Amino acid sequence: MIMANGQEVRQTxxxxxxxxxxxxxxxxxGVPDARRNAEWILCEVLGCSRAQLYAYPERPVDAARQAHVAALLTRRLRREPLQYVLGYVEFLGLRLEVGPGVLVPRPETEWLTEQVLQEMPAAPAQRVLDVGTGSGCIALAIKHHRPDAEVWACDISLDALTIAQRNARRLRLNVHWVVADVLATSFPESVPGSFDLIVSNPPYLAWHEADELPPEVRDYEPPIALYAGEDPLRFYRALARHGHVLLKQGGRLACEVHAHYGSDVVRLFERSGYEKVRLEHDLAGNPRLVWAWKLS
Known part of the structure; x- marks a missing residue:
């Protein structure tokens, strides 16, 4: 008999x-979607697909792998995000490292990136800036699917940029990484304009929303990547201000937005002098993406 994390592990x-x-x-x-979580953990440890997991139910699992499953399961039982437990997330065909210190990329952001890729013209080659890159998911997906693009990405978090750079090296994708604070007046000096596109999934939750979040988010993901404080629009104000400096004429902003504040972001960009501002809804029907053009 073997013990792992206080749990009994049988020899077979x-x-x-x-x-x-x-x-x-x-x-x-009380972990949501318990079966799918268990499947992910077992497939990771056993090195098999979900189909293989069910195709060979009588296949024995040795004590070492049982102990490994028990260790990962203990972390998930504490409500640590499954992506942190596994150490990765799949994003538009890329396997990206994630862990403490970086936001877990959401399906909504994957959808946003797909829309951005569809909107990017085939020529000429685009210069793109990803503000608040986190794991690098948006920047790396754009570079992967549009290798002709010159992609820059910035974040205020050194922990996030470290993970993003590891993802880039492993995937052999050439992205320019910069430590920068978009809320700083000097932000445009940190990145070399002019850009055809600035894309961002900024923090947009208000502090009072913390109690409504699942523990996986509230207790584990970095607050700096989640919360805008009591002003959910402050990052959009900064993006609107800097966009006038960093975008080429005809360049665009593409920003992920809180479902409750999409119309507010549209009005903010319009009042800031942007044109052809439009709000798009995600696959769940929620306001999610705001486009804004710098035409003059």
Whole structure:
């Protein structure tokens, strides 16, 4: 008999038995989508696909792998994000490292990046700036799908940029990384304009929304990447101001927005002198993406 993280580990157990045990423990702890979480953890440890996990239910799992499953399961039971537990997330065909200190890329941001890629003209080659890059998901996806683009990305967090740079090296994608604070007046001096496109998924939650968040987000993801303070529009004000300096004539802003504040961001950009400002809804029907053109 072996003990791992306070849990009993048997010398032999089948994949099916181990999966069922994991599901039961996750369900008892109130972890959402317990079965899918258990599947992800077992597939990661066993090095198999979901189909293979169910195709060979009687395949034995040795004690070392049982211990590894138990260790990952313990972290998930504490409500640590599954992506942190696994150490990666899939984003538009790229496997990106994520962990403490960096925001977990959301499906909404993946959808936004798809819209940006569809809108980018085939020629000439575009100069793109990703503000608040985090894991580098937007910048790296753009560079991967549009290798002709010159892509710059910035963040105020050194922890986030370290992870983004590791992702870039592993994926062999050439992105220019800069430490910069978009709220600083001197921000335009940190990045070399002019750009055809500035894209950003800035912090947009107000402090009072923290209690409404699941523990995976509230207790683990970096507050600096989540909260705008009590003014949910302050990052958009900064982007509007800097866009006039950094965008070429005819250049565009593309910003992810809080579902509750999409119309407010549209009005802010219009009052800031941008034209053809439009709000797009994501696949769930929520306001999610604001476009704004610098035409003069």
């Amino acid at each position: 157990i089948t994949q099916a038995e181990l999966l069922q045990q994991a599901i039961q423990r996750l369900e008892a702890a």
